[in-house]
Amino acid sequence: MREVFVPKSSTELWDMWGSYPNAQVYAGGTDFLVQLRNRKRDASVIICMERLEAFKGVQQQQNMIRIGACTTLSHVLKEPVIRKHIPVLATAIRRLGSPLIRNMATIGGNICTASPAGDTLPPLYILDAVLEICSEQGIRHIALKDFIHGPGQTALMKNEILSCINVKIPQEYQIHHFEKVGKRKAMTCSVASLAGLLKLDHKGVIKGVRLAWGAVGPRVLMSEKVERSLKGMQLSAESLENAVQQGTEIFSPIDDIRASADYRRKIAGNLMRRLVRHVQPDAGYQIRPDTRIRQPENI
Amino acid sequence: MLISFCLNGELKKLNISPNRRVTDLLREDFGLTGTKEGCGTGECGACTILADGEPRLSCLMLAAQLEGKKIVTIEGLSDGQKLHPVQQAFIDYGAVQCGFCSPGMILSAAAFLRQTPEPSRDQIRESISGNLCRCTGYQKIVDALEAAAKIMQEE
Numbered sequence: 001m002r003e004v005f006v007p008k009s010s011t012e013l014w015d016m017w018g019s020y021p022n023a024q025v026y027a028g029g030t031d032f033l034v035q036l037r038n039r040k041r042d043a044s045v046i047i048c049m050e051r052l053e054a055f056k057g058v059q060q061q062q063n064m065i066r067i068g069a070c071t072t073l074s075h076v077l078k079e080p081v082i083r084k085h086i087p088v089l090a091t092a093i094r095r096l097g098s099p100l101i102r103n104m105a106t107i108g109g110n111i112c113t114a115s116p117a118g119d120t121l122p123p124l125y126i127l128d129a130v131l132e133i134c135s136e137q138g139i140r141h142i143a144l145k146d147f148i149h150g151p152g153q154t155a156l157m158k159n160e161i162l163s164c165i166n167v168k169i170p171q172e173y174q175i176h177h178f179e180k181v182g183k184r185k186a187m188t189c190s191v192a193s194l195a196g197l198l199k200l201d202h203k204g205v206i207k208g209v210r211l212a213w214g215a216v217g218p219r220v221l222m223s224e225k226v227e228r229s230l231k232g233m234q235l236s237a238e239s240l241e242n243a244v245q246q247g248t249e250i251f252s253p254i255d256d257i258r259a260s261a262d263y264r265r266k267i268a269g270n271l272m273r274r275l276v277r278h279v280q281p282d283a284g285y286q287i288r289p290d291t292r293i294r295q296p297e298n299i
Numbered sequence: 300m301l302i303s304f305c306l307n308g309e310l311k312k313l314n315i316s317p318n319r320r321v322t323d324l325l326r327e328d329f330g331l332t333g334t335k336e337g338c339g340t341g342e343c344g345a346c347t348i349l350a351d352g353e354p355r356l357s358c359l360m361l362a363a364q365l366e367g368k369k370i371v372t373i374e375g376l377s378d379g380q381k382l383h384p385v386q387q388a389f390i391d392y393g394a395v396q397c398g399f400c401s402p403g404m405i406l407s408a409a410a411f412l413r414q415t416p417e418p419s420r421d422q423i424r425e426s427i428s429g430n431l432c433r434c435t436g437y438q439k440i441v442d443a444l445e446a447a448a449k450i451m452q453e454e
Binding site: 001002003004005006028029030033034037046048050074097098099100101103104185186187 | 300316317318339340341342344347353354355356359360361362363364366407411425426428429430
């Protein structure tokens with residue numbers, strides 16, 4: 001029989017891990033419990049982290065936002081701080097799973113699952129998220145980019161957990177963009193996704209840009225070459241086309257049940273070509289209302 | 300493992316395996332077969348229950364996670380003999396065909412409408428996007444939920 005523990009504090013967690021060093025941990029369980037059941041994973045002792053209040057919640061401290069790793073995606077999505085300062089993350093979460101999944105799945109779980117199609121990852125990459133990793137011995141920090149090594153592979157060591165995600169508020173970028181292509185609108189893995197932060201001047205010249213693609217490589221992809229090719233250019237179909245050409249070499253998608261590699265490569269380029277449609281010059285280069293998160297909404 | 304929780308308004312205390320799925324516990328131990336298992340992987344929403352008022356997937360919850368929770372299943376949604384407005388609207392608008400998705404759909408919608416008294420059709424669709432229906436084509440479900448929203452507002 002499998003033992004299940006639900007610790008309420010980190011002290012309790014470390015005690016349980018001390019007694020059962022091979023216990024595996026989960027937070028929302030939306031991936032983990034499925035894998036256990038279809039025997040892709042095995043564990044005689046599992047620890048559920050859904051009641052670790054110390055690792056939950058969203059806080060703003062000056063220009064930093066701290067997101068507890070055990071915070072559910074629904075909770076992150078509802079936080080005014082997230083919607084106001086990092087709408088790129090809110091938009092991505094809104095396209096992830098369904099309200100039911102988001103009520104259970106956590107942001108830390110999405111990161112530690114390290115799926116190339118994890119929808120919170122492209123936004124967190126371009127936001128330069130820094131992770132807090134916690135063990136009984138203490139806390140260490142690591143950049144998200146260095147944390148994820150490949151599909152399902154992270155820098156987490158034995159008896160360590162991801163406790164918190166730190167994001168600096170990106171004040172300089174006025175446009176937050178996230179677009180995902182999947183088989184359907186809800187409850188679907190990304191075939192390809194693009195997260196972007198853009199700073200445009202009043203004439204539409206790109207002063208700053210961060211872009212990251214999901215599901216078109218073993219990890220989230222970013223390209224300095226693409227970002228460099230856009231900087232200083234007018235945001236237009238031509239400049240984006242040029243940047244797409246610069247970027248195609250970085251895409252290394254796979255064929256799977258959801259899409260072919262060729263289709264993914266095409267979509268990855270098209271997501272960038274479409275950026276021009278999401279920006280409205282006459283409104284001072286603000287994001288178009290239809291791509292902004294609709295507010296108020298309570299989902 | 301001794302677990303105590305509130306099920307449809309009644310306090311339950313029982314000694315059970317903590318690894319049991321909540322779906323199985325509800326259906327097999329309590330005979331509450333309104334909670335369905337469709338996919339068993341969180342994709343269909345047929346096993347939806349309310350935990351502390353929030354819709355959750357009971358196929359992805361283990362018994363140990365019930366401790367101290369207030370659980371409502373479809374059997375506990377009505378107020379005695381009086382159906383919940385969402386249940387009544389499902390009948391009035393013919394939003395049921397085979398009925399397998401209805402319990403989960405109704406619980407998701409009931410929780411959503413409590414938080415969003417004046418939803419748009421798009422918001423309604425999004426609220427039930429984790430609950431699959433393979434019969435109705437969703438139109439009548441959305442019609443029923445629009446009507447239920449109005450009734451809930453009047454009440």
